[in-house]
Amino acid sequence: MRIGILGTGNMADALATQWARAGREVTVGGRDMLKAERLAERIGGGVLAGGLRAAAEAGDVVLAALPFGAGAQVVRDLRAELAGKVLVDCSNPVGPGFRLLTEGGPSAAQLLAAAAPEARVVKAFNLCHEDVWRLRPPVFEGRALAVPVCGDDEQALVAVRALVRDLGCAPVDGGGLGRAGLLEATAALFIGLWVGEGADAQAIAPPLAHAAG
Template identity: 45%
Template sequence: MRIGIIGAGAMAAALGRGWAAAGHEVRIGARSADAARALAAEINGHAATVGAAIAFADAVLLAVPVSALTELLGAHGDDLAGKVVIDCTNAFLPDESAPDGVPAFVLSENAVAERIATAAPKAHVVKAFNLLAAEVWAGTDRVFDGVRLAVPICGDDATSVQKVARLAEDLALQPFTAGGLHRARYLEATSVFTVGLWFGGLDARAMLPPLSAAFAVADA
C-alpha cells in the first residue's frame, strides 16, 4: 500500500518504520522539509511536501499535534478526498485540578476525528493507533499476559476500516472494529483516562477482567 505520513515526530517514526519494514511504500510530508528528509532516511522511506505525500498515498496517517490540524486541513482538506485518513491524534491537556505532583490529563477537544471528517468530508476518516504511546508501537513486544496487543478501529467506511486493520496486522497487532466514527470520541476519552493512570504509576489493565470473566446481565 502507498502510505503518506503527515508529520515527522515519534508516532510518524514508529508507525512509518513498521510499515516500511512490512513492504509498504512510505512518503513523509512535514512542515519542516529537513525533518521529513531525516525521518525518511531513518525508516527507509521518501521525503515529500505535505501535498505530494497526500497525492501519492492510498492511506494518509495524520501524525501531527492537534493544534496543527486546523491549518493542515484548511490547506489540504480537499486533497484528502477519496483517501483513507488514519487519525492517531489525541487532544491532551494537563488536568489543572489534579493535586500537586499527580500527573493527569483532560481532553481539550472531545471529538477530533469527527472534526477531521467535517473538514475533509470526502475523505474516509478512521480512528486508530491513538490509545498507546509511540514507544509501544515502536517496540517489539506484541503479546502481554498471553494476549496479543489489540488496536480498536472506528470508521464509517467498511473498506477503509478493513485496510487499516490490515495495516495493524502488518505491525503484528490484533485489530478489532469498534463501531462507526461517532464512537471515536470514546477512544479519545479512553486514551486520556488510561494514559493519565499510567503516568501516575497505576496499572490501567488491572481495571478490566479478561473476556472469559467479563459478563453483563440486563436489568429485569
C-alpha cells in the same frame, strides 16, 4: 498499499518504520523538508520524503500524525488531495491535568472529517505510546496487542485493519466514527492513570469471561 504520513514526530517515525518493514510504500511529509528527509533516511527501506502536500498525494492511506489543534487546519488545506482517500487520525486531545479537550463537542477524528469531508476518516493507533509501536511485534504475555478501529466506511476499515496486522497486532471493531470520542476519552483516562497515578490501567478491566457477570 501506498501510505502517506503527515508529520515527522515520534508517532510518524514509529508507524512509518513498521509499515516500511512490512513492505509498504511510505512517503513522510512535514512542513520542514529537512526533517522529513532526515526521517526518511533514518527509516530507510525506500521511504520517500516530501512536504505535507506530497505525502497526502502519495498515499492511498494517509496517517495524520499531527498534534491536536494543528491537524484540522493541515487537513483543511489538503482537502483536495485527501478526497476519496483513507485518512487515519491517531491524535489524542488531552490537555493539562489529563483533561479531554473535546469534552462536550466533536472528537478530534470528527473534526478532521469536517475539515476534509470527502476523505474516509478512521480513528486508530491512539491508545499507545509510540514506543509500543516500535516493538516487533507488540505481544504481551503471549497475546498480541488489540487495536480498536473506528470508522464508517467499510473499505477504509479493511485497509486500516491490514495496517494494524502489519504491526503484529489484532484489529478490533470499535464501531462507527461517532465512537471515536470514546477512544480519545479512554486515552485521557489511561494516560492519567499511567502517568499521573503510576497505576496499571490494564488492571481496571476483568477478564472477558467475567466481564458480563
